[in-house]
Amino acid sequence: xxxxxxxxxxxxxxxxxxxxxxxxxxxxxxxxxxxxxxxxxxxxxxxxxxxxxxxxxxxxxxxxxxxxxxxxxxxxxxxxxxxxxxxxxxxxxxxxxxxxxxxxxxxxxxxxxxxxxxxxxxxxxxxxxxxxxxxxxxxxxxxxxxxxxxxxxxxxxxxxxxxxxxxxxxxxxxxxxxxxxxxxxxxxxxxxxxxxxxxxxxxxxxxxxxxxxxxxxxxxxxxxxxxxxxxxxxxxxxxxxxxxxxxxxxxxxxxxxxxxxxxxxxxxxxxxxxxxxxxxxxxxxxxxxxxxxxxxxxxxxxxxxxxxxxxxxxxxxxxxxxxxxxxxxxxxxxxxxxxxxxxxxxxxxxxxxxxxxxxxxxx
Amino acid sequence: xxxxxxxxxxxxxxxxxxxxxxxxxxxxxxxxxxxxxxxxxxxxxxxxxxxxxxxxxxxxxxxxxxxxxxxxxxxxxxxxxxxxxxxxxxxxxxxxxxxxxxxxxxxxxxxxxxx
Numbered sequence: 001x002x003x004x005x006x007x008x009x010x011x012x013x014x015x016x017x018x019x020x021x022x023x024x025x026x027x028x029x030x031x032x033x034x035x036x037x038x039x040x041x042x043x044x045x046x047x048x049x050x051x052x053x054x055x056x057x058x059x060x061x062x063x064x065x066x067x068x069x070x071x072x073x074x075x076x077x078x079x080x081x082x083x084x085x086x087x088x089x090x091x092x093x094x095x096x097x098x099x100x101x102x103x104x105x106x107x108x109x110x111x112x113x114x115x116x117x118x119x120x121x122x123x124x125x126x127x128x129x130x131x132x133x134x135x136x137x138x139x140x141x142x143x144x145x146x147x148x149x150x151x152x153x154x155x156x157x158x159x160x161x162x163x164x165x166x167x168x169x170x171x172x173x174x175x176x177x178x179x180x181x182x183x184x185x186x187x188x189x190x191x192x193x194x195x196x197x198x199x200x201x202x203x204x205x206x207x208x209x210x211x212x213x214x215x216x217x218x219x220x221x222x223x224x225x226x227x228x229x230x231x232x233x234x235x236x237x238x239x240x241x242x243x244x245x246x247x248x249x250x251x252x253x254x255x256x257x258x259x260x261x262x263x264x265x266x267x268x269x270x271x272x273x274x275x276x277x278x279x280x281x282x283x284x285x286x287x288x289x290x291x292x293x294x295x296x297x298x299x300x301x302x303x304x305x306x307x308x309x310x311x312x313x314x315x316x317x318x319x320x321x322x323x324x325x326x327x328x329x330x331x332x333x334x335x336x337x338x339x340x341x342x343x344x345x346x347x348x349x350x351x352x353x354x355x356x357x358x359x360x361x362x363x
Numbered sequence: 364x365x366x367x368x369x370x371x372x373x374x375x376x377x378x379x380x381x382x383x384x385x386x387x388x389x390x391x392x393x394x395x396x397x398x399x400x401x402x403x404x405x406x407x408x409x410x411x412x413x414x415x416x417x418x419x420x421x422x423x424x425x426x427x428x429x430x431x432x433x434x435x436x437x438x439x440x441x442x443x444x445x446x447x448x449x450x451x452x453x454x455x456x457x458x459x460x461x462x463x464x465x466x467x468x469x470x471x472x473x474x475x476x477x478x
Contacts, residue, residue: 301424308420309433312413316440319406320454323436332429 008037009130010055014047014073015040015062015089020112031123044068045292048076049157056084058130063090063097071104072290078105079289085129089122147199147206148227148345152283155179155223156292160211165198172198175214181223183214191218192226199230224281224292228340228347232326279335280350291345305330306346309339368449369394371474375467380459382438385411389448402438402454414442414452430468443468447476 009032013024021040028038039056041047043065050056059077063070074086087108088101098109107129110122147165151174154161158179165172165186172186174195184195219226282302283292293299313325330337340347368386372394376384383402385395393411397404417431421444430443435457441464442452451471455464 298424301426304424305420308417312416313433316409316413319409320438321401322438322440326434326436328434329432330426330429331432332427335429 008035009057010037010039011058011060011126011130012039012041012047012050012056013060013089014042014044014065014070016042016065017062018042020062027119028123031120032127044070044073044076045156046158047073048291049153049159051077051081051084052153055081058085058087058126060087060089060126063088063092063101067293068290071100072293074101074104074106076289076291079285079287087126087129147201148231148342150206150208151176151181151223151227152292154208155181162209162211163206164209165201165206167201170201172201174198175211177211177213179223181219181226182217183219185214190216192229195219195226196230196233199227200234222278224283224347224349225278228338228349231340231342277352278349279352280348282348284346286344286346296348302348306339306341306348309341313341365392365394368474371471372396372451375470376453378463380456380463381453382456383407383410383454385414385452387411387415387450387452391415407454410440410454411452413440414450417442418444418450441468443471445472445474445476 011028013021015021015024018040021042025038025040028036032038039050041050044061045068047059047061051059059073061070061073065073068076070088070090074088077084077086085107086105087110088098088106089110089112090097090101091112093111101109108125110125113119113122147163150163154163154176156179160177163174163176165174170186172194173184174181175183181195184191184198186194186197189197280296281292281294282290282296282299284290284303284306288303288307290299296302309325309328316322325341327341328339330339334352336351338349338351340349365388368388372384372386373396376396377398382399383395383397383404385393385407387393393408395404395407395411397407418428421428428444428446430441433440437457439455439457439459440452441455442450444450451468453464453467
């Protein structure tokens with residue numbers, strides 16, 4: 001068994017079956033005589049988080065997994081980590097499964113074996129795939145990554161950390177525990193106000209620190225909604241005031257607070273005891289890669305709407321003084337479909353009104 | 364029938380928050396009005412074309428007829444369709460009173476189909 005960790009190949013297996021991952025880890029550790037450092041991820045999101053931390057030499061993924069399936073993961077890897085070889089290990093035996101994986105960019109496709117001898121053959125194939133990859137020089141791609149992406153990755157990976165953000169002399173902190181944003185502070189501000197302020201920084205630097213319990217928990221709710229709200233507040237801050245002058249920080253804060261209060265009040269009146277129920281979330285990059293999907297079976301149709309919105313936003317702005325698009329909303333009876341288009345990503349959230357006992361509805 | 368809808372548009376959209384508006388009839392004829400110099404009728408044609416394309420996309424995706432709202436920095440663009448295919452588009456100030464917009468669309472939906 002090799003003890004030289006620097007020469008070990010890092011192999012990442014992605015499968016939602018924990019027992020299977022454990023078996024694979026034991027098997028391949030034995031087959032490789034310790035030359036493989038085998039890692040496991042229970043979902044595509046966790047695989048993405050692991051990849052963000054450190055590079056791997058090979059990714060082997062299951063096909064059928066909740067939220068992000070194997071084909072989507074392969075597509076993501078192909079776009080964002082083109083140098084990493086990709087293989088699929090699935091129980092599906094139909095040719096269409098193999099075809100869709102290969103079309104998505106997989107290098108190899110295996111059916112999960114039941115015979116131990118077949119495992120040996122799979123290992124041999126994977127070892128060959130790893131060995132043809134370059135061992136020297138650069139690997140992987142660099143891409144611009146922003147605060148939102150870092151928070152997304154931390155939350156998707158259900159991690160705990162403190163994100164420290166510096167903009168000039170101002171230092172802010174966002175506390176994330178088990179993938180939930182629980183507190184933020186900047187200067188003498190805390191909670192949502194601080195979170196939105198940090199997310200509105202135009203420039204600066206940030207770093208992840210080990211998690212430490214905050215003195216108080218000031219934020220709750222889904223991270224998707226928090227990011228979306230922060231983006232909305234930031235966009236509003238970018239709007240010119242009635243005088244044509246950029247709004248002052250105080251004006252921005254007051255406007256944001258007033259809007260938030262008005263929105264809360266309106267929702268409270270309409271909602272009674274219950275708020276709107278989130279039914280679907282889809283986050284994708286500008287290239288159209290799905291980064292996060294929750295209960296979005298019609299992702300292709302959603303992407304078509306997003307393309308439509310982008311195309312027409314450009315066309316409309318050629319002739320009409322509309323300015324930047326903040327969001328687009330489609331309302332049909334109880335359903336509300338909101339598309340939030342940022343520079344680097346697009347988020348879709350679908351909510352449904354929840355009928356209250358009094359017959360009123362939450363919007 | 365078209366005349367009734369067109370008259371309704373002229374009678375119900377002269378509000379300070381509405382910059383321009385239009386009806387698109389099932390035969391593709393458009394009746395548009397402009398209330399702001401920065402939103403002249405020829406320039407608004409693009410918006411009404413977008414409205415028609417959006418309806419086509421919704422039909423293609425088998426989505427139910429509903430209402431779209433595009434919130435831009437300097438204006439809002441609403442459009443919705445009735446079951447009989449008549450579409451209403453509004454370009455408004457960035458933050459119009461929600462109840463005014465709701466009422467206009469409710470009244471639009473309530474115009475008798477055989478009017």
